[in-house]
Amino acid sequence: SSPHEPVSLANCDQEPIHLLGQIQPHGALLAFDFSRRLTHLSANASALLPTLPALGQQLAPTDLAGHPDFHGPFETLLAEALIGRESGPVHHELVLNGQTFDLLLHVHQHRLIAEFELRSISEAELNQFALMAYRHMSKLKLQFQRDLHALLAEAVIAMRALTGFDRVMAYRFHSDGSGEVVAEARQAGLDPYLGLRYPASDIPAQARQLYTINTLRLIADVGLAPVPLLSSDGSPLDQTFSVLRSVSPIHVEYLSNMGVRASMSLSIVLNGRLWGLIACHHLSPHRVPYAIRMSCDVLSQLLAVGVQSAQAQAVAGRLEAAAELRSRLAAVITHQDELVSGFTPLLPELSRLLRANACVVGFLTKQAVEGELARDTTRELLTWLDTLEQDIYFTDRFDELPPPLAASLSPFCGLAAIRYDAIHGGWLVWLRHEQIKTVRWGGKPEKHLTVGPLGPRLTPRGSFEEWRETVHGTSCPWDELDRSIISQLLDDLNRACISRTVELERARA
Ligand code: BLA
Incomplete structure (x- = not known):
């Protein structure tokens, strides 16, 4: 697209933000x-x-x-x-x-x-910061053994101490590109943004790509007019790695609407993918000297290592729990006559393991439920599952189900199911609520809110409403780990059921 085409909410992912031809005036x-x-x-x-x-x-x-x-x-x-x-x-x-x-x-x-x-500051002041940065990095490393939440909470505190921003947030991207504020350190008196969700379009694809290779950007004062670059032959300059690059006017409007005068963000990159951002806001102009920004950059790289290890630990923990449950379920199949009553005490754990809001086991005409699901609905669900060809089924949006079934299942929106015993119609089912049922706008009416030419869409509240639209009628998606845990369950339980059937037939013969 031509750099002269006006940028709007509809085409902002086409804006070549590395070629805007202007810098900030500092x-x-x-x-x-x-x-x-x-x-x-x-x-x-x-x-x-x-x-x-x-x-x-x-x-x-x-x-x-x-x-x-x-x-x-x-x-x-x-x-x-x-x-x-x-x-x-x-x-x-x-x-x-x-x-x-x-x-x-x-x-x-x-x-x-x-x-x-x-x-903007003296050498002596900078030296103080170097020591402070060192202290914070050591503290952050101590959190490596703890969970992701503790790590991110420590990181936003460290980043705020180092930079002096009024608000520092950790944003985490979900697999659909939407994001969530997962940690926050802020000046007393500011509305909390913790828990806020926003759609993928708020940080468009070209910005994410840029942020993956250039991991830090500072906007020192959104109120100052950018300075144009003059060119000897009219060609644009590639500003991918420019530290003075002036950012997209759309984003400037977003920040202004929020009452933010200065902003800095750092990328958290894991295995070459943008996992999240540390985003900082200031209500007045704020310049962070280069040396401090570099300390912050190192801190966020350290954080990325910590995130990676915390995540690996969490995955290992879930896999361990899954393996343990699998063997307990298989033991029920091998040793108990009554499968459903054998499974029932394990349902709460099975439900938690898959972050579900309800869990169902069916075998022959019997069934048991953990969670709020009526008997008739459970039967309707199992009857429908029996019509499926495949032994494993996932959905995170019920408009894929027959409408009457989807209606009875409300407020659930997501479903994962395995046919662990094909001969006796044995099913295990997990259900998830609609996402927006679990997330609500927590912010008070925003004090600093004003609205620019492109309207109220470019505000945190506008983002939240947009996010709600995009996830309407969907549950949290079944991610790769969920799917692999579920398909391993299918394999193991299936095998146990086949042996059980063989044993029973042998006993009968
Ligand atoms: C960039 N958008 C960004 C950045 C953030 C956000 C953190 C990184 C730039 C920075 O460091 O400030 C988003 N910031 C948020 C959100 C909150 C916040 C959601 O504080 C909530 C509290 N932005 C939009 C829409 C478009 C858009 C609708 O909201 C386009 C239609 C564009 N955002 C946009 C662009 C950039 C951006 C183009 C890149 C800016 C640049 O680096 O040039």
């Missing part, structure tokens, strides 16, 4: 080709930096290139670029016209990009 940007020719510069560059070559002209010893703190890192990076290495970022402190800058240099798409970020 610094200047220069881009060079490998012949040292200036190909792009931000419109504020000549005001902030000493003598520069004209657009399209080469760097010369009489201009910025003559500054030793610029020359050295620039030439080193250029030498690498000339042998085909896209490297960086290289960081260097630089004093120009009495102003301290963090100089960030990187090479991307045949351009050497130099960004001059205005430094």
Whole structure:
């Protein structure tokens, strides 16, 4: 799509957010080709930096290139670029016209990009932060042995202490791309966003892709007009790794509507996939110096390792519980005459194992239920399952079921079922409620809310309503682990039932 096409709520996933051609005003940007020719510069560059070559002209010893703190890192990076290495970022402190800058240099798409970020705090203050970052990372590592929740709770506290943001949240993405605020540390007096759900479209696909490779972005003041990049030949500059990149106007409107003036987010990347974000908000402009941002970036990488190990531990725990239940169920099949009454005491555990809200076992004409399901509905359900060809069935939306059955099953919306005994019509069934039954907007009316040109959709409340729409009539999906636990149950119980039938027939003979 052309960069001139107006962005709307409908096409914002097409917006090329790495090519917007503008930066934030707390610094200047220069881009060079490998012949040292200036190909792009931000419109504020000549005001902030000493003598520069004209657009399209080469760097010369009489201009910025003559500054030793610029020359050295620039030439080193250029030498690498000339042998085909896209490297960086290289960081260097630089004093120009009495102003301290963090100089960030990187090479991307045949351009050497130099960004001059205005430094807002002193060296001494920065050193304090380095120590604080170290302390928080050590504390975070202590949480590695604990569960995911404790880990994320510790991480948002650490991130808030390090950066001073008013609100720091951990967002976790679900398999459908929607998200959830799973941990939060905030300034007293702010409405809680914990538990908030939002649809996949709030962080569109191209943004997620960018955030997977560039793991940190800061918007220091949404109220300031971005500075345009000027180009020697009209071509856009690829800003994928630019630290001063100005973000999508849609997102700026979202933040403004929420009363947020500054925002920073960090990616939590697991095995190359964006697992979640740490998102920070400030109600006034807020600049986080480069060195502190880098500490935060390391902290979030450490967090990713912790998340991975907490998740592996949780998976191992569920698999262990599943194996144990499988053998208890198989023992019932082998040793008890009455299957249904043998299974009944195990139903609550079976239900919890699959995060279900109800669980049913049927065998011949008998059945038992854990949860709120009427007898007639249970029978109707088992009768319908018997008409299926397959031995295993999953759905997270009841519009796939015959409408009368779906109606009787309400408020359940999701179903997983296995035919563990084909000969006697033995079924095990799990049921899940509709998602929105378990999640409700918890926020109070928002104090800071105003509404921009694109309307109330671009607010947390608008997001929540949109999310509700997209999940209407669905339960939480049966994920990969749920499915593998259930299909292992099917295999084991099936095998036990076949032996049992063989034994019974042998005894009878
Ligand atoms: C980016 N959207 C983002 C980001 C977040 C959110 C965290 C990352 C950028 C950052 O660090 O600020 C979403 N932030 C939220 C949500 C809450 C929050 C949901 O605090 C709730 C409390 N955004 C929309 C819609 C569109 C959209 C409807 O809500 C498009 C139709 C677009 N969001 C959008 C785009 C970006 C974005 C384009 C990328 C911004 C950029 O990096 O340029």
